[in-house]
Amino acid sequence: xxxxxxxxxxxxxxxxxxxxxxxxxxxxxxxxGKPFFIPGFSQKWKYQATIAFRVTRLGKNIAAKxxxxxxxxxxxAVCTIPLDFEASVAPSAIxxxxxxxxxxxxxxxLNQFQNNKNISxxxxxxxxxxDISKFAIEETIALLSKYLTLKIGDIIAPxxxxxxxxxxxxxxxxxxxxNSHNIRLKFK
Numbered sequence: 001x002x003x004x005x006x007x008x009x010x011x012x013x014x015x016x017x018x019x020x021x022x023x024x025x026x027x028x029x030x031x032x033g034k035p036f037f038i039p040g041f042s043q044k045w046k047y048q049a050t051i052a053f054r055v056t057r058l059g060k061n062i063a064a065k066x067x068x069x070x071x072x073x074x075x076x077a078v079c080t081i082p083l084d085f086e087a088s089v090a091p092s093a094i095x096x097x098x099x100x101x102x103x104x105x106x107x108x109x110l111n112q113f114q115n116n117k118n119i120s121x122x123x124x125x126x127x128x129x130x131d132i133s134k135f136a137i138e139e140t141i142a143l144l145s146k147y148l149t150l151k152i153g154d155i156i157a158p159x160x161x162x163x164x165x166x167x168x169x170x171x172x173x174x175x176x177x178x179n180s181h182n183i184r185l186k187f188k
Contacts (some may be wrong), residue, residue, distance in 0.1 A: 001026040003102055004144055005050070005079065005157040010134040014143055014158070021144075022093075028101040029155075035186035036100045038169060042082030045167035047185070048160050049123050049175070052077040052104055053137050055154040060145055067141035070150060073107035074132075076121065076175045076182040077157055080167065104155070105175060105183030123175035123183070126163045135159050 003024035008017030030036055038045060056072045079102055085095045113119065113132055120129045140158040144150065165173075167187050175183040 001151065001153040001155070003028065003052075003155045003157065004148070005096070005102070006140065006159060008159050009162070010130065010159050012159075014136050014139045017159075018143060022096040024097050024102055027099055028097055030100050030103045032103075032105045032183050033186075034103075035188045036080060036103060036167075037188045038167065039082075039098060039100070041098075042085050044083035046081050046083060046164055047078045047103075047167055048081060049121070049126075049163035050077050050079060050157040050160050051075070051119075051121075051132075051135055052155050052157045053135075054107055055150045055156065056152060057150075058152060059141075059150045060148075062141055062145040062150070064138040064142040067138035070141055071110065071137065071156070073109055074113075074177075075107050076105040076123065076177055077155075078103045078123075078175075078183070078185060079157075079160075102155075102157075103183065103185060105177075106181075108177060108180075108182070120178055121161065121163065121176070122179075123163055124165050124173040124185075126165070128161060128163055130161070 005022045007020040053071045054073045057070045135158045173185040
């Protein structure tokens with residue numbers, strides 16, 4: 001299992017953002033409710049929210065029109081980012097692949113969004129309403145599967161949300177999707 005995270009805004013096209021792909025190992029995942037212990041290799045941290053999609057089928061060279069068949073759920077997720085990471089000390093890939101780099105909430109079945117494509121997201125007091133199509137998940141799956149085999153359990157984070165904040169030790173932050181609890185962040 002792997003996490004494929006693309007650092008793009010909701011307004012950028014998938015093709016122009018593919019150069020900002022991070023392949024994150026599953027060891028970087030913290031499940032909902034577990035604390036994030038701030039590593040000592042950086043003194044300043046922030047978090048960046050995203051929506052993650054769960055892959056449920058093995059696939060390669062998937063056409064965009066069939067991509068919806070390869071995902072079944074979404075969740076609110078957070079990438080933890082070291083702000084003063086020194087690339088001279090460790091490879092820059094470590095800045096997105098360390099243990100605890102990706103915190104994920106509870107999976108929500110995509111069928112819940114069949115009639116209403118607009119979702120409201122709230123995390124740490126910041127709110128956003130967004131159309132799911134802005135994540136361009138079908139185009140993202142088609143592009144990624146040209147180069148990589150998607151496997152059952154893989155996670156795709158196709159775009160960053162404009163929700164981020166500094167990480168402060170001993171804080172708890174809750175996140176909701178459509179007014180339902182989805183993630184709790186505990187920073188220690």
